[in-house]
Amino acid sequence: MDRQRAPFSSAPNRYLQPPTSADRVPLRKQLKQEAKALRSHKKQRKETEEASRQEWELTVGVEIHAQLNTEAKLFSRAPTSTSDTPNSNVALFDLAFPGSQPEFQIATLLPALRAAIALNCEIQPVSRFDRKHYFYQDQPAGYQITQYYEPFARDGYVDLFDYDGIAPEDGERVRIDIKQLQLEQDTAKSQEYPPSTQLLDFNRVSHPLIEIITMPQIHTPATAAACVRKLQAIVQSCGAVTTGMEMGGLRADVNVSVRRRGQAAGQHQYDGITGLGQRTEIKNLSSFKAVEDAIIAEKNRQIGVLESGGVIEGETRGWTIGSTETRRLRGKEGSVDYRYMPDPDIPPLIIGEDLLSSLRESLPTAPDTLLTLLVGSEFNLPIEDAKPLIELDDGARLEYYHDVVDILRSLQVDQDDKTRASLARVASNWVLHELGGLLAKADQTWDAETVPSRSLAHLIDHLQRKLITGPTAKQVLATIFDGDRRPVPQLLEEENLLLRPLSREEYLALAESVIALNPQMVEQIRSKNQLGKLGWFVGQMMRTGEKGRVEAPKAEEILRELILG
Amino acid sequence: MSLLREAERCIANQYAHGFNAFITPLSRAGPWLDRVKEADGRKEEGKPKSAVDGRLISIKDNICTRDLPTTCASGILDKFTSPFNATVVDQLEAAGAIVAGKTNLDEFGMGSNSTNSHFGPVKNPRQDSSGEDLSAGGSSGGSAASVAADQCHASLGTDTGGSVRLPAAYTGTVGFKPSYGLISRWGVVAYANSLDTVGIMGKTTASVRDIFDILNQHDHRDPTSLSISSRSRIQASLQTPQLRSRLTSAPLRIGVPIEYNVSELTPSVRRAWALSLAHLKKQGHTVHSVYLPDTKHALSTYYVLGPAEASSNLAKYDGVRYGTRAEGPDGDGKPDGYLFSNTRGQGFGQEVKRRIVLGTFTLSADAIDNYFIQAQRVRRLVQQDFDAVFTAKHPLAAQGADKIAKENDVDVIICPTAPSSPPRLSDLMSISTKKSPLDAYVTDVFTVPASLAGLPAISVPVTVSGQQDAELAGIQVIGQYGDDQLVMKVGEMLEGRNLD
Secondary structure (H helix, E strand, O other): OHHHHHHHHHHHHHHHOOOOHHHOOOHHHHHHHHHHHHHHHHHHHHHHHHHHHHHEEEEEEEEEEEEEOOOEOOOOOOEOOOOOOOOOOOOOHHHOOOOOOOOOOHHHHHHHHHHHHHOOOEEOOEEOOEEEEOOOOOOOOOEEEEOOOOOOEEEEEEEEEHHHOOOHHHOOEEEEEEEEEEEEEOOOEEEEEOOOEEEEEHHHOOOEEEEEEEOOOEOOHHHHHHHHHHHHHHHHHOOOEOOOHHHOOEEEEEEEEEEEOOOOOOOEEEOOEEEEOOOEEEEEEOOHHHHHHHHHHHHHHHHHHHHOOOOOOOOEEEOOOOOOOOEEEEOOOOOOOOOOEEOOOOOOEEOOHHHHHHHHHHOOOOHHHHHHHHHOOOOOOOHHHHHHHHHHHHHHHHHHHHHHHHHHHHHOOOOOHHHHHHHHHHHHHHHHHHHHHHHHHHOOOOOOOOOOHHHHHHHHHHHHOOOOOHHHHHHHHHHHHOOOOOOHHHHHHHOOOOOOOOOHHHHHHHHHHHHHHOHHHHHHHHHHOOOOHHHHHHHHHHHHOOOOOOOHHHHHHHHHHHHHO | OOHHHHHHHHHHHHHHOOOOOEEEEOOOOOHHHHHHHHHHHHHHOOOOOOOOOOOEEEEEOOEOOOOOOOOOOOHHHOOOOOOOOOHHHHHHHHOOOEEEEEEOOOHHHOOOOOOOOOOOOOEEEEEOOOOOEEEOOOOOHHHHHHHHOOOOOEEEEEEOOOOOHHHHHHHOOEEEEOOOOOOOOOOEOOOOOOOOEEEEEEOOHHHHHHHHHHHOOOOOOOOOOOOHHHHHHHHHHHOOHHHHOEOOOEOOEEEEEHHHOOOOOOHHHHHHHHHHHHHHHHOOOEEEEEOOHHHHHHHHHHHHHHHHHHHHHHHHOOOOOOOOOOOOOOHHHOOOOOOOHHHHHHHOOHHHHHHHHHHHHHHOOOOOHHHHHHHHHHHHHHHHHHHHHEOOOOOOOOOOOOOOOOOOOEOEEEEEOOOOOOOEHHHHHOOOOOOOHHHHHHOOOOOHHHHHHOOOEEEEEEEEEOOOOEEEEEEEEEEOOOOHHHHHHHHHHHOOOEEO
């Protein structure tokens, strides 16, 4: 309440007093100063980071919790939709009613196994469920059902490449081993209204999650963030997970330790990796930036403690977005003994090779393979176009792109090889940038039917054959985007948009008229050789000429002829 | 006698001689009267729905019923009514039976005398020679008392480590714990899932068998319910000529575990045991010593595993979603405090708290290897002990592991149900004579092994002439997994016998 009322009480004062002239700095100057300060700050930070990297080795392991793409909860038939009215999607077992029992939903296994296969794991023929005990009101049973002793998948890996955004010092590729994947339940959503109200929504309770645990093999904050991003991309591209970090469907915990380079190995070992320093865990990071920033902050905190002769405590820490320091949540003495116990009600999971082989066959192509394909000779896309095509809209954008290219290639069978080879790149520009721009402007989400792939292919075909001009193509795209469903050839015909090339005489007449209106500019071009100004004249010709008929290259040719002789 | 007369007499007994057997008795009038009258009509036509059509069956108050509260005799659920019926309740009602009220118990099934109840102790309908009130046994003491006092036709209890067999022995009734997994646990409030079974109590083995035949069905809602294919495997294994001939053409081989002749055994119970064996010998059966070397660890194993599972199962009771909350704000007034420390502190009784703490310890990181994991290993050994002495091999054991018949294999094991006759309630309740909880734990020494191994076991009453007057004792019959019918048949041979 207070927060809402405050602006009203202070507002009048602020508006009645004009700023004093002494405070006044020209905006432009101010912006320049700020940008400069930021640059020097970044540079300084980069230098200190590099210095500390030279001296200290950072080690990071990542744990990711992702909501599986399933219809039902892990142990009940209640739907997983969390957007419904609070507490409407709950079965007796989800609320831990006395006498209720779990009913494992076999369909959950499919996305979980897809993720495990996509992460190159060894799927365990037998795995089991355990209870992880802790008291909190978002955990109805007083325990979470997870797979602690015998997870369903082990020993996988994820490859991170330079284009995934790993730190330069990691080179072109690093491989991060994955220790295990486990199935587990999500908790309820709780909202605190201090001092005495807590609201609980059990719709999310027992939503199936997979937890992905990497080995502590990451040594830079950027690579850790890249790792989380890549893991998200992989589990999304194989259909295991639909909602990413931005929607709260994926959360990361990181464990962080440092050790001084060139000194005796540390005392600690985690997951079989020895010689590490004492680690701390940062819980519940909800963006890639938070992962990177929190690791930098925690690394610097640990180095600070060690350099001033202190000792790192094994503790759990938290991170608030926008802050510069991690904060302590609970220390070792306050750490929870989860008292893991095999769940006596749930039979072991037995996964057969037949199921695995059929899943392996139906698994979509891995993002890295797609990337190799798109940047390869068949499509020849730049990496900065290939990546968004793969990542956008859960693969729907890429599918659409493939449709456009396929249709376009069939439309252009009569063209020579060189022209046809360039089609993939032209199409990617239209799919990503032109169509993407319209989507962004209209604030719409992706739908392959907004502009049917056939329409876009026909549009590009016309443009490539110089039957329409570029501006016309863009204008027609917007018309289709807004719902015009006429076939493109018909639309162009009816709207009279097909290019009727101007004759040389018409170009000459057009050029002479704009030159006559601007003699001094012509003079500048001639005497000072300001050829850039030719472009201005081209624009004038296009504006004054008949819409969609003036072709820029031809206009420039005529202008050169008239002005420069 | 008409079913209606019988039912009315039961109700009259419920209200006249309570013995505190019921937490929620059946109301005198209600729609159930019409259901009994309808059953009478079917009976007259010779078309009853089942052997229990129109009969009153009381239900232990840790089995969920939609129409009556389910308190588990706990303060934390003292006003709780479940939104659903347990499968066993649905099965009985479908067979025409009437729920005769909800019976008293040790809170959540934890106890051996039915004194650990939020609603006060159950009294045994029998008194000792000096007129003192006796323990009805636990934890299904209310069920046992309701059967013994003719307050119902039969009763459903639960048996985790002896909870229907011990009260049966103390009250002179029949208590049967079937093989684990035969009867659905959906709607049975878990104490220790891997040991919990629904048990049946009645005046006679025949009435118990009638009910068992109704409940012995697969239930997809209980993940530990035996599948239909496993049930066929069991049936097939019992059809081998050797097993089929038992009690029909071949005499029984009866096992007597020599380790069970413990010092805690009172003379009268030891005598009842010996006379029971002598009686069976007279019928032409043979008696053989068997060795169950690991059963001496069974009791401590049970008191590690039971509380461990209990500490986990009872973590759900926080008064947040259901149940009774403690008065006033919880969480020590801190915004990040737990919402339910006071609720759990006030809602649970002493014995429940003791077992939660025990279980929390045995599962803790430093103790789990020495306690919980070790107990699981011993549990496996106890099961192997039994497998080694029974002629029938475990029907669900891995295929191909054929059992080599040994000379001393037996068909069933016979031993006492409890080492002594029921203690006086006054001794259990008064501070001066109150014994350590361990004394109560010892009464489970004969019943716990069958629970750990998941085996069928029945307690039947026999009478032996004592020094002053006839003394009642419970004799237990234990069989191989799946051999439930044989166990009941052998129980029937001893049930109600006057031996001397």
